[in-house]
Amino acid sequence: MHGLMQQRPLSLPHVFHRAEQLFGHKTIVTATADGEQSVTIAEWAQRTRRLATALDTLGVSADGRVGTFCWNTARHLELYLAAPCTGRVLHTLNIRLFPEQLVYIANHAEDEVVFVDRSLLPVLWPLADKFETVRRYVVIDDGADVPIPDDPRVLDYEELLAAAEPYQGRFRVDDENTAAAMCYTSGTTGNPKGVVYSHRSTLLHSLISLIADGAALSERDVMMPVVPMFHANAWGLPYGALLAGSDIVFPGPNMTPQAILGLIQDHKVTVTGGVPTIWMGALPLLDDYDVSSLRTILCGGSAVPRSLSEAYREKIGLPMLHAWGMTETSPIATMSTARSHHAALDESGRADARARQGQPVPLVELRLVDPDTGEEQPWDDVATGEIQAAGPWIAREYYRGEGGGAQFTKDGWLRTGDVASVDRYGFVRLVDRTKDLVKSGGEWISSVELENEIMAHPKVAEAAVIAIPHEKWVERPLACVVVKPGETVTPEEIIEFLTPRVAKWWLPDAVEFIDEVPKTSVGKFSKKTLRDKFAGYQMAGPEE
Structure with a gap:
């Protein structure tokens, strides 16, 4: 039937x-070099x-x-x-x-x-x-x-x-x-x-921005997507705003904290979303602007530091709404809205809950799989495994079959490359990555590609790049370099060599010279050993 x-x-x-x-x-406002433009x-x-x-x-x-x-x-x-x-x-x-x-x-x-x-x-x-x-x-x-x-x-x-x-x-x-x-x-x-x-x-993904345990966009909102429209369709927020009938404010090319906070103040923005580095830059300036209209600050693209979310809660009474996903998940897969079982927690416990990546949104299914054995792991907040995702807005393959299906399982799940634990309520907590990528300001840097460019230097024998925590950009690359016998080279020479070969924001913040790159039992670079060696490493980072 x-x-x-x-x-x-x-x-x-x-x-x-x-x-x-x-x-x-309803209105759509765009900030331009010539001033603001408004259309209905x-x-x-x-x-x-x-x-x-x-x-x-x-x-x-x-x-x-x-x-x-x-x-x-x-x-x-x-x-x-x-x-x-x-x-x-x-x-x-x-x-x-x-x-x-x-x-x-x-x-x-x-x-x-x-x-x-x-x-x-x-x-x-x-x-x-x-x-x-x-x-x-x-x-x-x-x-x-x-x-x-x-x-x-x-x-x-x-x-x-x-x-x-x-x-x-x-x-x-x-x-x-x-x-x-x-x-x-x-x-x-x-x-x-x-x-x-x-x-x-x-269309299905866009509807998620309207649900109560999401951004909850409505006709009464003024929505400003700070996350770029060239990045996974700005998390679906533009389509969601049109579905809901929200007024929309676009920041245009001026992405400075002052410009963003000014738009929030002048247009009484209620919902906005962007990567952590945006909100890190805005934090010291909050006292200079009236942002009391805000009810939701959606934050994702990389893990949201607990300290950042709590700093906003202390300053304006509004913590971050943490979300997790990737281009392959359209991108929203989880959102960390408060649940009823969080009410019994003290303030510190609720802050910890907000720092998690959250619960899968409706229509998205997640499972935790041991990457070595392929066995599904329990949701007990202790066991860890790779997050795999399935759902109507989750990719099943890449365009033209690129990648050979390595990121997709035989039974149709997406391998996200993120390692996590999950509690009994389904709240995800990221603990590591299966691939050694550096996520800086919400954008990926391929450590392998960066290593290959460094090793193209005539005086370099080996190079490994690892992610180091950074106060502003969340992560930045540290280059660990082995110099060829009999040669000498300075960190400045390495950076100068890389400058025409990679994007500016890919350039390592620091170069450390080591005797050899540690190897695993099968001869691969042991990034874990290097991360342990440089645990606590401090980097000032670039000015911009």
Whole structure:
């Protein structure tokens, strides 16, 4: 016997039409170099309809990849809906990646057009001739004093929209399993790998930001996503805000603590979200701004230090709402909202509970597996194992089958690479990582790639990179270097050698010279031995 319910696809056109029909009077504010720009959702919807038609004018194929190289803005939100609502695939390019990675990603995804904020042209345009499939570059003028290339491939965003008629009628995506967006993760060794989100997965994930034991977005909220829109769809917050009918504030290119706190104060932001480093930078300035409107500060991307969350609780009466996930989980998999069993704890106990990564959100399943034996571990808060995840917005493979399925189990679970313990209520507590990656300011640094670049130095025999705790960035890389016999080299020479080879924020904060890199029984670098050796190591870190 089958149910007799209507078969309507779970797709992003529903998000667009709901926002257009019900919340046209709500506002979207964007901070730009020229000051703030404000549009109503009704005005934004008309612009999005024009953009949908313009994608046809640009000749983007039926399921073509539409690249974006943009800050968090209302115009980026237009692309968030126009591309997938017309059957195309939104491909957000991470503006912080090293140029070679950007070229690889754009070519691997086969982007056909890239929309770029004018302020980011100096980063993107030097790579234009290396992009094999990109035919057009559409410049979004965000007020930056940057020259626009005189090239027939370059178009102006506003001129493009002005020449386009608004798309008429309702958008339709009949197959909810078609791709809506893609984001590449560098959280694994080797080349970045593409995670492809479907309409179904994106819509279901977006609903999670509306649940009570989540961000609980509502029509009464003013939501500001500080987490970049190029990073796992800004945790689904932009789509969630449109579903709920929240007012939206976008910080644009100015991501300084002063600018962010000023927007919270001026627009009475109630819900915001970003990585720990953002809130670390804002902490010393809280007394200078009125942030009493805030009710939720969503924090994730890397483990939230207990001290940071408690500092906010002491300052403004509002601790962090800790969340955990990864690009492959869309990204929200757990949230650490207070539960009834926490009420019996003292304040210190509740602070410990808030510091955990939290309970799996509805529709996400987790299990704890011993990475050596493959046996599932009990949820007793003592046993540890790798977290594996399953659910309707969890990746089942990478784009084009990259990675050979190593991160996915035979029975369809995602290997997250994080080691944790779980208590009987399902609250996750991360204790380690199965892979030796450095997570700095919410972004991954591949220790293997960094080691390979260091070992390319003619005077270096071996090098191992480990993560060292850092007060501001949570983690920073420490390079442990073995010099070839008879050679001498300084830390400054190592950094100078690396500077043109890796992104600036990948550069190690310190270089230590050692006699040899310790090895495991099978000849691999023993990072655990090095971490033990340098436990308590202090690094001042870079100025920016």
